[in-house]
Amino acid sequence: MTPPPTFLGKDLIGLEHLQAEQIRAILDTAETFKEISERPIKKVPVLRGKTIVNLFFEPSTRTRISFEFAEKRLSADTVNVAATGSSVTKGETLVDTARNLEAMRIDMVVIRHSASGAARFLAERIPSNVINAGDGRHEHPTQGLLDLLTIRDHRGAIEGLKVCIVGDVLHSRVARSNIWGLLKLGAEVAVCGPATLMPAAVETLGVRFFRRIEDAIEWADVLNVLRLQLERMHAGYVPSLREYNRFFGVSKERLAAAPRDVLVLHPGPMNRGVEIDSDVADGPCSVILDQVTNGVAVRMAVLYLLAGGRPETAEAAKAGP
C-alpha cells in the first residue's frame, strides 16, 4: 500500500526539486523540534508504532547516529542495516534488500549509498517513504538543510547572504545540496577550490568560482568548508595535503584578513590542518558543533513531515479535538 503524498511528497531525495516554501517549512519545524532535545524526557509520540530501517551501504557515524536519535526522539522503532560496499551493490540487489525489508512491514527507509541516484532508484520501487542520507556525488539533503538552519540561526536570514563552499565540490553531495538549498532561499553562492576538484562549467549551477581562497574570504559572509578526502590525493587531484593546506586551507590568518566576521561551517569529519586549521575549527567563527545539534532537529522535522496522513480521514479529524 503506497502512502499518499504529504507536504513533502513521499520521499526526500534532494533539495533540487523542493520549493523554497517547503524548505522553509522544514527549517521552521526543525526550529520548534530543537526544544524536544532539551527536555528531561527527550521523546514525543509522533512516530509511535512506525518502523524505520537505516540502510547504510557506506560507512557513516555522524549521519547514522543523528538519524537514529531523531527517530528515537519521535518514538519510532528503528533497525540499522550496515551493508558493506562489496557485498551489496546497486541495481537489483539493492531492490531485493529493500523488498525483503518491506516484506517485514516497514514504514520508512533512510538510505546512504555510494551510487548517485540510489535513493531515487529505491524510492521508485518501494512504497515506503525513502530519505536520502547521501547518494554518491548527488545529494545529501539533510546535511544541506542543517547547514541552512545553522546559517539562519546565526545570521537571521539566508536571503542576500554570500556563502562560499570551499574544497572538493566535484565529489561532494554536501556541496550540491547546499548549492540548491542556498540558491532557492535567495543566497548568493560561490565555490572555491582547485580547478581539478570543480565540476566542468561549475558556473552553470548558478554559482561564482573563486580560484583563490583569499578572494573567497574577502567576498563571503559564510564559508562552508568541505572535507578533503585522502583518496583524492592518491587519485592525483591534488599533489599533496600539505600543498592543499597552503593554497586552500582556512586558517586564522586568512580569516583575520576578512573585511567582516565570517561564519565557518564544516560537515565533518574534519581533517584538521588540511582543509581547516584547528584554531579556526575551535575558534569563535566556527559553528561546527551547532551543525551537529541542528542535524537531529532537522532530521526529526523531515521524518515528521514525511509521516503524513490519509486524506480520506482528514475531514473527519478536522472536527476535533
Add this chain to the structure above:
Amino acid sequence: MSPGTPRELMDARAVEGALARMARELVERNGGAGDMLLIGVHRRGVPLSERLADEIERTGGERPPVGSLDITLYRDDLMAIGPRPVVGETRLPGSGIDGRVVVIVDDVLYTGRTVRAALDELADFGRPARITLCVLVDRGGRELPIQPDVVGMRVDAAADERVEVLVPPLDDRLGVVVAPRQEAGA
C-alpha cells in the same frame, strides 16, 4: 439572521468578567496562588493564561508563572490529519512542574481530546501535585471522560457549529462567537 453569520456569545466585557471570576475561583480552589503554574494550550490558551495571571496579580495574589503547551505531537489523530507544517512552541517555566499545581488553560472544551493529549505531554515533563482544567467555554460534546474544573461559560453548540474565542494579539478583539463550521481549512 442569515445562516453563516457568526453569533456573538460573549463580548469583551463579558469575557473580562468571566476571566476575573475564573481567576478568583482558581485562587480559592488552590488556597492561594502559591505553587500554581498556568499552562496555556497553543494557541488561544496562551494569551488567556496570560490574562488569568494578570488578573490573579491584580487582585493581590502573586503572579503565577505562565507556560505554553503545543499538543500537536501528542494528538491521537496526527497521522489522520497529516502533519501541520509548523508546530508551535512548548515552553514550561524553568522551575519545572514537579510538585506544582498545574492549571491547563484552553479556550474551548469540546471532545476532550486536546486535554487528553495535554495530560500525556505534561506527564513527559514531570509529576505535578495536581492538574486542574480551566476553560473559557465548555461547549459540550465530550468524547472522553474529561470535565473542566473552572469554566467561564457553558453553551450547547450543535455539531455543525464552531465556537470561536477571539483574543488579542491573535485576534483584533476579545469575544466569543459561534459560527457554522467551515468546510475547508478548519
